[in-house]
Amino acid sequence: MIVIPPAESDATGHVADMYAGDLESDGFVFAHTKAMAINPGAHEAFEALIRAIVPSIGIRTYELATLGAARGIRSKHCLLAHGRKTLRANAMDEEQLQRVAVDYRDADLSAADVAVMAYAEKLSTDATSMTDADSRELRDLGFSDRQIVDITLAAAARNYFSRTLQALAVPLDDVPGLSPALADALLSPTR
Template sequence: MIVEPPAESDATGHVADMYAGDIKTDGFVFAYTRVMAINPEAHEAFEALIRAIVPSIGVRTYELATLGAARGIRSRHCLLAHGRKTLRAAAMDEEQLQRAAVDYRDADLSPADVAVMAYAEKMSTDAAGMTDADSQSLRDHGFTDRQIVDITLAAGARNYFSRSLQALAVPLEDVPGLSPELVDALLSPTR
């Protein structure tokens, strides 16, 4: 990684909060946090966007859209980080998450959950090829206009963040709290 993140000893303001959050949760600062700390205003704006998205769709749907998008762009960082966030939020248990990571269409997810993941994955692989039929799939599963927009924004936000990490060649670290079997399943789309 060619960019130089701020040192932990020099961190102030939002950067210090970013670092402290990782240390409190995991005992160290992730490489992706350090890279985003180079532009703390952009990180704050990203967090504000996520806070504006989640209330209408809830944590579970946000995490499903995030995992679908991360799967589509083959983001190892985000598959692992949001796999863990999905478990912590009790949005899925480990067995179901492992099955969803390998094939979400065969993981006993609700049809609405599958529609969210498929939509986010397609948006991340072929956004230009999407039509009203893709949004209609979400509507057919009961999502409102606001929720359809917020699912789209969740997938778009994941694309922004994940592609930035990939472009900057941010090293991948082990994510604490994930079994080796779950790690293998989460990373299966990137192989």
């Protein structure tokens, strides 16, 4: 990563909060946090967007959309980080998450969960081919218009964040709290 983030000793305001959050939960500041600390206003706006999305769809659907999008763009950072967030939120257990990481279509997910992941993955790989049929599938599975928009925003937001990290060549940190088998499964779409 060629960009130079603010030093931990110089961090103030939102940057200090970003660093403190990582230090408190993991004992070090992640490289992706440091990269985003260069523009704390953009990071705050991103966090505000996520806070506006999650209430209508819930944390599980948000994480499924995030994992589907991260899978589509092959984002190692986000696959690992959101694998851990999925576990921490008790959105699924490690065994099921490992199966989802390898092949979400064969992981005993509901039809709605599979559709969310497929929608987010398609948005991330070929958004120009999407039609009303893609949204209609979500509606037919019980999602409201607001939820469809928020699933779309969740996947699009993941594209923004992940592609930023990829473009800046942000180093990949080891993510504490993941077993080697789960980390390997989460990274399987990037191979």
